[in-house]
Amino acid sequence: MTLKDRLAAQIAASGPMTIAAFMQACLHDPKDGYYATRPALGEAGDFITAPLVSQMFGELIGLWAVETWRGLGAPNPFRLVEMGPGDGTLMSDILRAARLAPEFLAACDLWMVEVSEPLMRLQMAALADAALSPTWTPRLTDIPAGAPVILVANELLDCLPVRQFVQTQTGWVEKLVGLNASGALTFALSAPAPEGGMVLEMSAAQEAFGLEIGEIIHRQSGAALLIDYGRSEPGFGDTFQALSRHEKVDPLADPGGADLTVHVDFPTVLDAARAQGCATALTTQGHFLRALGIEYRAAALAQARPERTEALQRQIHRLVAPDKMGDLFKAAVIHFPAEPVPPGFGKIPE
């Protein structure tokens, strides 16, 4: 039985399901979920992420981690954690850049938090010759306390489940996944209502993530860098989407066959972390990378390999231009102590 058939049978027996439950099943069903069976990153896959656009992204985050560690007083040991490490490219670039700071590598206890078996295997291959050997775990809670934490997560929060509510003339109702008259999956509302208006997305999982990370960082000190596409102000809008082979597809058409995402609600995530006593900062990906000196990094790489100049400029454009990833993607940091603020959130160097 396909996942689509199983979900239809479940809805027929128990009634329509929330978008959050649908996302959870499509992404993480142990037998047929997207991340359990066929995650495909990169040009030849379903979607591309910033580390796969350019090695500069991960290298700058490596330098960010080193500077953040120095700002914390160069603790030894400390835990470097990546959540949702994809195909391992980001951590591989981070560790290559961190070779410039052998004392950072010597103090580092490296952890990878991954729920997808196929991606974990790719990460192991990508890091086979890296400067450090990570420990893998599917749960953040498995990582021992007792040391400061520097955590990185790129495009992780956008796959945490959300519920959607629609404003109607008779009040807010929940958008659900139900069945039509012929038994096919369809969107439905929790109560009969005339055509819907604004859509509000609420993610208990994103809020719980902010609370959990905030609690860890406040207890152990450190910083968590979260990069994702999402909003910096509270707002309305239906951002639920499915991507397959770089095209937006109907999220109900092939459960488990496509990546499902939503825009991250950064205000909610960061409010939750502040409620735990942490400080936070938020900016755009474009600002963050420029403040870390992406232009200088590109110039240095181009000097060593002049034939790459044009390609490097194209990569920078894709990562920082406001009409590409630069504005839609945000960089957020959750940190404790409040001073110093980790790099990337202040002025862009002249």
Ligand SMILES: C[S@@+](CC[C@H](N)C(=O)[O-])C[C@H]1O[C@@H](n2cnc3c(N)ncnc32)[C@H](O)[C@@H]1O
């Ligand atoms: C869109 S990919 C991003 C990959 C990588 N960070 C990059 O930038 O290329 C999402 C990653 O998060 C992982 N993931 C999804 N849900 C997760 C969860 N609840 N806990 C930990 N990892 C999760 C996926 O398996 C995958 O590695």
